[in-house]
Amino acid sequence: xxxxxxxPGAAPGAGPPAMLEIRDLRAGIDGREILRGVDLTVAAGExxxxxxxxxxxxxxxAGVLAGRDGYALTAGTVRYDGRDLLQLGPEERAxxxxxxxxxxxxxxxxxxxxxxxxxxxxxxxxHRGQPALDxxxxxxxxxxxxxxxxxxxxxxxxxxxxxxxxxxxxxGEIFQxxxxxxxLAILDETDSGLDIDALKVVARGVNALRDGRRSFVVITHYxxxxxxxxxxxxHVLADGRIVRSGDRKLxxxxxxxxxxxxxxxxxxx
Amino acid sequence: xxxxxxxxxxxxxxxxxxxxxxxxxxLAGRGPLWLRGLRRAGxxxxxxxxxPTTRQEEWRATSVAPIxxxxxxxxxxxxxxxxxxxxxxxxxxxxxxxxxxxxxxHRSELSSTSPAIPGLWLGSLTRALDERPGAVREILERRxxxxxxxxxxxxxxxxxxxxAVLIDPGTRLDPPLQLVFLASGRPQPLVSHPWILxxxxxxxxxxxxxxxxxxxxxxxxxxAVTDIVVGDAAELDHCRLNLEGPGAHHVAAIGxxxxxxxxxxxxxxxxxxxxxxxxxxxxxxxxxxxxRLDGLYLPRGEEHVDNHTTLDHxxxxxxxxELYKGILSxxxxxxxxxxxxxxxxxxxxxxxxxxxxxxxxxSALAHTRPQLEIHADDVKCTxxxxxxxLDDDAIFYLRSRGIERDAARNLLIRAFADExxxxxxxxxxxxxxxxxxxERLPRAGTTTR
Numbered sequence: 001x002x003x004x005x006x007x008p009g010a011a012p013g014a015g016p017p018a019m020l021e022i023r024d025l026r027a028g029i030d031g032r033e034i035l036r037g038v039d040l041t042v043a044a045g046e047x048x049x050x051x052x053x054x055x056x057x058x059x060x061x062a063g064v065l066a067g068r069d070g071y072a073l074t075a076g077t078v079r080y081d082g083r084d085l086l087q088l089g090p091e092e093r094a095x096x097x098x099x100x101x102x103x104x105x106x107x108x109x110x111x112x113x114x115x116x117x118x119x120x121x122x123x124x125x126x127h128r129g130q131p132a133l134d135x136x137x138x139x140x141x142x143x144x145x146x147x148x149x150x151x152x153x154x155x156x157x158x159x160x161x162x163x164x165x166x167x168x169x170x171x172g173e174i175f176q177x178x179x180x181x182x183x184l185a186i187l188d189e190t191d192s193g194l195d196i197d198a199l200k201v202v203a204r205g206v207n208a209l210r211d212g213r214r215s216f217v218v219i220t221h222y223x224x225x226x227x228x229x230x231x232x233x234x235h236v237l238a239d240g241r242i243v244r245s246g247d248r249k250l251x252x253x254x255x256x257x258x259x260x261x262x263x264x265x266x267x268x269x
Numbered sequence: 270x271x272x273x274x275x276x277x278x279x280x281x282x283x284x285x286x287x288x289x290x291x292x293x294x295x296l297a298g299r300g301p302l303w304l305r306g307l308r309r310a311g312x313x314x315x316x317x318x319x320x321p322t323t324r325q326e327e328w329r330a331t332s333v334a335p336i337x338x339x340x341x342x343x344x345x346x347x348x349x350x351x352x353x354x355x356x357x358x359x360x361x362x363x364x365x366x367x368x369x370x371x372x373x374x375h376r377s378e379l380s381s382t383s384p385a386i387p388g389l390w391l392g393s394l395t396r397a398l399d400e401r402p403g404a405v406r407e408i409l410e411r412r413x414x415x416x417x418x419x420x421x422x423x424x425x426x427x428x429x430x431x432x433a434v435l436i437d438p439g440t441r442l443d444p445p446l447q448l449v450f451l452a453s454g455r456p457q458p459l460v461s462h463p464w465i466l467x468x469x470x471x472x473x474x475x476x477x478x479x480x481x482x483x484x485x486x487x488x489x490x491x492x493a494v495t496d497i498v499v500g501d502a503a504e505l506d507h508c509r510l511n512l513e514g515p516g517a518h519h520v521a522a523i524g525x526x527x528x529x530x531x532x533x534x535x536x537x538x539x540x541x542x543x544x545x546x547x548x549x550x551x552x553x554x555x556x557x558x559x560x561r562l563d564g565l566y567l568p569r570g571e572e573h574v575d576n577h578t579t580l581d582h583x584x585x586x587x588x589x590x591e592l593y594k595g596i597l598s599x600x601x602x603x604x605x606x607x608x609x610x611x612x613x614x615x616x617x618x619x620x621x622x623x624x625x626x627x628x629x630x631x632s633a634l635a636h637t638r639p640q641l642e643i644h645a646d647d648v649k650c651t652x653x654x655x656x657x658x659l660d661d662d663a664i665f666y667l668r669s670r671g672i673e674r675d676a677a678r679n680l681l682i683r684a685f686a687d688e689x690x691x692x693x694x695x696x697x698x699x700x701x702x703x704x705x706x707x708e709r710l711p712r713a714g715t716t717t718r
Contacts, residue, residue, distance in 0.1 A: 066669050067669070068665055068669075069661070090668040091668040091669075091671050093669075094668070094669055106660070107663075108663045110687050111681070115680075116667070116680070117670075119667075119672050119676065119680065120667075120672055124670075124671040159684075160666075180671070
């Protein structure tokens with residue numbers, strides 16, 4: 001449980017105050033430990049990429065941070081803005097400004113996108129002490145954000161994610177992120193299943209939301225996304241631990257060498 | 270439920286018929302002579318059939334023991350009431366006439382039927398027997414008391430009051446017609462046998478709302494028969510709101526006969542009643558008839574709802590769409606049995622049936638059974654049934670956007686119900702139905718995962 005000084009990505013330094021501090025996070029599912037001591041510190045305004053091979057624990061990390069049920073949290077702490085994140089329900093995390101862009105956005109038949117977003121936005125705004133938007137203000141806001149991801153207004157009337165193409169689902173996630181205006185966004189393999197044009201649209205949407213204060217954790221298998229969303233830091237997650245941290249060059253190195261050369265590094269006691 | 274062996278004890282049948290010993294004479298004095306024969310036929314058939322048991326295929330999942338073992342009596346005297354005492358469903362203002370019945374008796378002082386509408390005869394069955402004996406006799410005798418379930422036969426044995434809606438050919442009615450049947454729900458167990466006749470002449474059109482409710486929580490039995498005839502090229506939108514009280518046993522036979530190119534929409538909402546059994550039979554007797562059956566049932570607590578529907582395609586080019594959805598909470602039970610018959614020669618029949626059940630608790634139970642009997646070779650018939658729970662992934666997705674868990678659940682439940690609710694054509698009715706769904710949702714904190 002004691003913080004390790006050599007833990008990559010854990011250097012708390014004298015920089016800006018940490019928005020997210022993950023310390024020795026251990027979590028599993030069905031009796032199998034998947035995260036085996038993750039350390040990661042994200043300061044306000046930073047973009048961190050977390051890369052790793054399949055099964056390294058990337059989606060588990062995203063799920064644990066967003067508060068998905070079903071994980072056994074066995075050790076470690078996660079502090080978000082100084083608060084114990086793991087004590088909060090998913091809706092409380094969302095209202096406090098945490099957003100997860102799902103790898104597989106869930107289809108919800110019968111619930112229109114516009115009603116869903118209105119309910120979500122008003123819940124978030126109420127928590128921030130802001131009044132609910134009236135119909136016109138809401139429409140103006142969502143129209144503006146739709147343009148950001150180049151989506152048509154007809155999208156609002158459709159049921160949440162129902163019958164959306166892969167690209168529409170991912171753009172929809174970025175659109176929701178833009179509407180909800182989070183402080184920390186976790187993008188879970190937002191690039192998976194996207195063609196290059198859709199990838200560019202998604203990346204443009206994300207980049208438009210980089211404002212020096214909002215933080216991002218971009219989880220991806222491939223470095224391709226990082227050509228468009230340029231990270232400040234790159235971390236490699238392998239076998240449930242962050243085994244290497246660096247800057248963008250690390251991602252390019254991974255592109256060339258694959259993950260194999262790093263996986264040996266996980267064999268720690 | 271409990272075993273069926275004890276239900277057939279002759280004493281139950283005798284006890285139900287006992288009031289006739291004193292009453293038959295009085296009933297015989299009411300209405301024309303031919304009605305006496307019809308009542309007797311009903312009585313004899315009821316004696317022959319007895320109460321159904323769970324050994325019978327059609328009643329396998331629904332025991333009527335709670336009915337057979339209770340000494341239900343006809344209401345001795347009318348309860349003094351004013352309009353202000355009535356539940357919201359009896360005061361719903363839709364701009365059309367409304368007949369109100371309490372414990373099976375028409376109550377003109379609680380009804381509003383003026384001004385008269387040209388082409389429409391609307392009134393109590395008792396009055397219809399006086400004023401429109403020919404039409405009433407034709408409908409009653411065509412259906413016959415020697416058909417249908419034991420409960421229908423029992424209703425025929427006591428046939429006395431009810432409602433008649435007779436619409437002349439070509440009459441297109443705009444304001445919806447309302448029939449409201451209330452039980453006083455007094456402490457002693459009462460029974461009523463309302464009989465409702467609806468006949469739409471060729472080319473006519475109407476919207477009819479048939480509602481059931483209670484003024485008190487006492488035990489009672491509503492044994493209703495609704496007999497609907499939709500003439501050639503006529504259109505009927507029939508909404509049946511079953512909002513019975515907690516002490517209610519509600520048994521209903523709803524029979525519809527459709528003429529050529531006619532169109533029937535039947536909507537059934539069940540939100541109340543301890544034990545409910547609906548037997549709905551729609552016969553598409555004319556070529557090109559269209560029938561749509563929508564249903565929404567919301568049992569909670571210990572409630573039991575059984576919907577048996579039959580779509581009988583007798584002629585070519587008929588189409589039917591059936592969508593029954595259930596939202597079950599507590600320890601409730603729901604039964605759906607959807608039968609589709611396609612008679613020989615009913616070619617080009619297009620029938621689609623769907624039953625979906627949403628279980629909100631681990632103790633709720635739904636039975637669903639499609640029953641297709643197809644005797645023609647050029648037809649399209651599909652059916653589907655599901656029994657499921659709220660999607661945990663969907664709940665997490667909604668929560669991850671800031672929506673409370675209970676609000677997320679309610680959004681999903683409402684979305685499930687909306688497929689039926691949003692098709693309801695009248696806004697006040699839709700709002701009433703939506704309110705019932707909301708009212709029946711489990712309260713925050715009482716839900717279990």
